[in-house]
Amino acid sequence: MRLFKKDPLQIIVFQSYGTATHLYVRGRALEDESIDLEGKHPLKLLINAYKRFETDEIAHAVLLLKLSNGKIFETVTDDKGYFLLDEQVEGLDAMANDEGWLSFEVAYKNFTSKRIIQLENRFPGEMLIPSLKGGTFSKNSSFGVASDIDDTILHTGLVSTLKWRVLYNTFLKRASKRSPLEGAAEFYHLLHRGKSGKEANPIFYVSHSPWNLYRYLEFFLKKNDFPKGPILLREFGDFLNRKKQEEKPQKQHEILNILKTYPQLKLILIGDSGEHDADIYLEIAEQHPDRILAIYLRSVKHKKRMLRVKSLYENYKSIPVLLVERSKEAMEHARENGFIE
Template identity: 70%
Template sequence: MFKKDPLQIIAFLTYGTSSHLYLRGRALEDENINLEAKGTFRLLVNAWKRFETDELKNAELKVKIGADKHFYTKTDNDGYFLLDEKVEGLSNYANDEGWVKIEASYCEEKLKRNIQSDNRFPGEMLIPSPSASFGVVSDIDDTILHTGLVSTLKWRALINTIFTSAGKRLPLEGAPEFYHMLHQGKSGDDANPIFYVSHSPWNLYRYLEFFLKKNNFPKGPIILRNFPTPFNRKSKDEKPQKQKEILNILKTYPKLKFILIGDSGEHDPDIYIEIAEAYPSQVLAIYLRSVKHKKKMERVRGLFESYKTTPVLLVESSEQAIAHAKENGFIRMS
C-alpha cells in the first residue's frame, strides 16, 4: 500500500481591514515540490504535481490570531477555504507594515488520517498602514515577469512556466526597484500596499510567491483564480475574475487611491479603463507595459487616444515609469 504524503495548508497572502478578516487558502497533500529544481524531467514532474493535486475535501480547519482569537472554517470539494468574517481589533495584531500573522491547523479529532508533520501552518493578512498614501494593483504576467503571453498559441508562456524553475525566472528590468519606490512613496516611509493580481490559477501560487520573494519585490497579497474547467461557462455579461478581484480591493479600501499596472498584451487596458471610469476618484494613474506585438500596441494606442479620465502611460522601460511617477509626486525625487 502506498504511503500517503504529509498534509499541508497553504494560507495565501491576503488582505483585510481592522474589522474584516479575509483569509483564503488550500488544504492538500504536500508533494514536496522543489522550486529550484533543474533538468527537464524534474521540471515536468513538478508541473504534473502542481496541477495533479491531492486536496483535502470538506476538511475542518482552525485559524488562530495571537493567543486569544480562534476561528473555524471548512474546505470545499477542491480543498479551498475562505474565512470571511467581521472581527474588531485586528489592527492590534499588525506590525508596522500592516501584516497580521495567522496560524492555520487541521482539526485533528475530525480528520480521518494521521498528520505526518507539525500541525501548524503560517499565513499573513495585510491591513494597509495608516501612513499609506496610495495602493498599487499590479498584474504579474508580462508586467513584472516575462511570460510570452502574446506569442502564438501562448506556447512561450507554457514553455516558460513548465520548463523554467521559479528560481531561474527573471523579472523585467528595473521592476523590483520601481515597485519598492512605489511602496515607499513620496516620503520614503509610506508603506503603500502592493497587490499582485493575476489571471494565473492558484496552482501556481507557490511558484509566483517564490519568484516575487527571490527577486526582492515588496511583499503583498497575491490574488489568482481557480483553475478553469470545461463546465465553468461564463455568461456574456460576466466580468473577468481578475476584474472582480480588483474591484473588491477598491471597495475594501474606499478612501485609498490606487495606481493600476499591467501590460498591453491581453485584457488589462480594457479592464483598467472600465475600472477607472467607474471609480475615477480612486484611480491615480494607469501604467501599461508595452509588448512586442504591432497590432496589439496599435489597438491599445487607439484605445487611449482620446482618453482623459485618468493619466495613462504606455511603459517602454522602468526608467520611463520612474520618471513619470516622480513628476506626479508618487515617489521621492531623490
C-alpha cells in the first residue's frame, strides 16, 4: 500500500514512422511526475533527473488509438509500461498533412478511474509517412537523414574523462540551456528542404540514449528549431547492460529498419567521431552501398579517437565521407553534391 497520493496518469507517444499502409506506434504509459523541463535550481534539476529514471509505469494497461477517420485500435502495455501498435491499415496517407505527419489520439480504455478522467484521457501522437517523388503529399522526399544526437547536434561530452561531462550535462543542465552545435539546425533544415528548397526529406534522430530522456530531447530539438522527425531511442535496461559481442547496436538496427521500411529511400548518415558511429555507418554503407549518399562525422577533441576514425576510412572510396569541424563544411559539401540548394 502506498503512503502517498498517486500521480495522475499519462501516455507518452513517441514520434514514430510508418507507411501509407503500415501503422507503427510506440510509447509508454506512466504516472505523470510533472517534470519541469524549465526548472533552474540545481536541486530541482536533480529531482527532475531522478523522476525521469525512477518511473512509475502502468503495466498491462489496455490502450486505444483513434485515427481522425474514427477507426480505433487496441493495444496493451508490457511489464515496463511500453506499448507497440503494429497494424496493416489502408489509406493512412490520406489522413496525413502535406509533410506526411499522421495525427491521432491514444487513451486508456478504462474510464472508471478518477485519475484518468482528471487528464481527460486523451494524449496526442504523430507518425511520419515520408513521400517519395510522385507520392501522395504536396511535398515529396528525395532522400532521408539518419542523425545521431549526442555530440552530433547536442554538446554532450562523451569523450570526457570518466564521462563526467555527460553526467553534468544530463543531470545539472536543463534542456533549454543545452547548446546545439553551431549551425546544426540550419544544416538540418537545408537537408529537410532539399535541393529544390520545397521538399520534405525525413529526418530520423537515432540515439543510444534511453527512452527516459525522450521528452528532454524532444524539448531540446523543438527549442532549438530542428526539423521535426521521429526520435528513436532504446530501453533503459538495454542502456545499462553491455551488449553481447555478436549483437549489433540498437542504432544500427534502427537505421537498417528505416532502409527496409522504405526500399526506395536513400540516406545521408550524420554522426560524430567520438564513439561508435564511424564503425556502424561504415558497416551499413558496405552492406547497402547504393542506399547511402554520404556520411558526415563531426570531429571530437580526442586525438586517439580521431586517428582511429581517419584510419578506418583511409581506403574507403565507395561513397563520400567527410570529417567536419563545423556545420559550414558539411553544408558546402552537401551543396556541391546537389543535396541542398
